[in-house]
Amino acid sequence: MANTEAALKDAMSSIDGALGVALVDYGSGMALGTLGGSPSFDLTVAAAGNTDVVRAKLRTMEMLGIQDSIEDILITLGSQYHLIRLLTGRGGNGLFLYLALDAQRANLAMARHQLKRIEKELEV
């Protein structure tokens, strides 16, 4: 029975190449928890910005009439992967997990799998 802090710690310690992780409310763009990051990589800025990414995608799906939900969004940079996983639990509506990975050290398939596990542990 994990709380936010435990879930984020789990993500940072168990996912290879993790640079930072945040749990974000995409209604307000507020990060409800962050771990990792650096002075040059502000996770609260990332949380607010990626909220716009999620909102834009949800709006696009609405406009296209796609009756489905987003499981995750992958953004591939030259040196990093950014993974956004929307939470689907009863209390998780409107939340997403945001994970930044070092592309050199990360195993993308494993990271997606681990993020799914962490969502389950968060039990929201």
Added chain:
Amino acid sequence: MSADGGIPAALPAAAAPPGDPALDTLDRLAAERATGALHGRGGALYLADGVVVHAESHAVPDVGCRLTVGGRLPAECWEEAVARGGPGHGAGRFLVEHGRLTAGELELCHLSALFDAAYFVLCPLDRTQRGPQRFLREARHWFGPVRPVPVPLLRRETARRARLLERAWPRPEVDTSPVVPVAGRAARETAARGRGAVLAAADGQRTPLQIACTLGRSAFTTLLDVRRLAAAGLVRTPERGAPAAPAPPRPGTAAAPDITLLYRIRDALEAL
């Protein structure tokens, strides 16, 4: 930046209006590590040892409303927690201990409700109202602490939210009046959640905050959705017969012209 998985230290600066007496009081109480409730007409902020542990505002859905309206908990479960956990200042803890909610769910629901209520306590929609001023020492809330929020973080987040509303649509008129979908234009919005649900609940009778209470969702998020819907010309206030008239941002709120805002103003003018 939080190094411990706690609430992040939010964006820098985000200065609240200088000299706001409520914020000065809040800073002083934090410095004193005070315990008690700071009351205003809009609601109250509860502090324990100088950090904010709870916020309530009569205008916004509280934790109970959020949990029961959406069907997450039967109303009896919530009432039982309040009746049995409340006297010991632990209604929240009661829900977890009795297996009604997981710890993570309680934490996220409470935190979201706390920031939501705190926004409307510190920034009342009725701008003639002052922020909270009366401090009742040693008052504790029956919900009990879940995850405390430092005062500087609460101030920064509140200021960030105010800017977000301003950027979405710089006309606060839609905040307090009933809103109604603009005929024809709003028909495309069909989603059962989020903006679509807000639009469906906009019946020309309910104000944005009443819509939030009807849906059991965040009042701030609902307000932001309504401002965005107004900016897109999808809702209007019934009295005016047109979307809230666009206006430039208040002087001093924007350093440089925002081109997307100008586009939205043009679109709204064309929609009139």
